[in-house]
Each structure stands twice: as structure tokens, then as C-alpha cells.
Amino acid sequence: MDELSLVHPYPGRWFPRENLRAIWPNYVAAVPDVKLIIPMVFNDEQEVQMIREALPGARLMICETSAPIDILKQRVTDREPTDELAASLRNWVDVYHRRSDHERIRHFRVITHPATVGDSVSEILDQTGWLPVAK
Structure with a gap:
């Protein structure tokens, strides 16, 4: 998620998650059974839900x-x-x-x-x- 955050000035916590949402279809199209490890610290249960929504169809x-x-x-x-x-x-x-x-x-x-x-x-x-x- 850090690499998806690299922009200055930083627009906010939503930015890397929306980048992930935008590129997720490319991963699935390239490798339908893709397995992805995303190193991050979840701030709370709400953030888990937001990541889940950014990765439709994924088993998180x-x-x-x-x-x-x-x-x-x-x-x-x-x-x-x-x-x-x-x-x-x-x-x-x-x-x-x-x-x-x-x-x-x-x-x-x-x-x-x-x-x-x-x-x-x-x-x-x-x-x-x-x-x-x-x-």
C-alpha cells in the first residue's frame, strides 16, 4: 500500500485504497486465481471493510x-x-x-x-x- 501512496502532497488515507481498487481488475484479468499479499496495518474494522470493497471477488x-x-x-x-x-x-x-x-x-x-x-x-x-x- 505504501507504493500506492506515493504522491505529493498526500491526498489522504483514501488514496492508496482507491488506487488498489483501480488496479485490482488488471491483476484478476492477468491471473484469474491471483494471490496477493498486501503488507499493511489496519487502523480498525472499518478499514478492513474498505479494503474488502476495493477487492471485489477476492477472498481476504x-x-x-x-x-x-x-x-x-x-x-x-x-x-x-x-x-x-x-x-x-x-x-x-x-x-x-x-x-x-x-x-x-x-x-x-x-x-x-x-x-x-x-x-x-x-x-x-x-x-x-x-x-x-x-x-
């Missing part, structure tokens, strides 16, 4: 990836280019974990620490049913 499965709070804060600190951005994202980790709607939004959860990226991806693909069937 929401995976929450998680780790201990101290690990999440270290991850955002390590990846951000400035202390100010890192501090802002560390605050968002706290805000996210104070929410009470996680169970209502997600279909499943994958704990990403101490798992490797490969292990986490394999678990996500397994939970979605996207792993190839052994012959």
Missing part, C-alpha cells in the same frame, strides 16, 4: 504478524533513517498493542520471533493454504 485473509514488543521496537529503530522516525514508530507499536480489536480483525496470527523470515513466510503460506500440495 488477514494475518497479523507479531513479536514481543521490545523486539518490534528494536526492528523499527534499526530500519528507520532518523531517531525521530524511529521514536514515532516505537510509539505506534505501543498504540497498536493497546488496541482491543485484533481478534475481530485477523484470521490468524504468526509470531515472527525468534523464527526466521523463511519460517514465518512458510507458516503464513501454510495458514492461507498457498503451499503446494505434495504429490
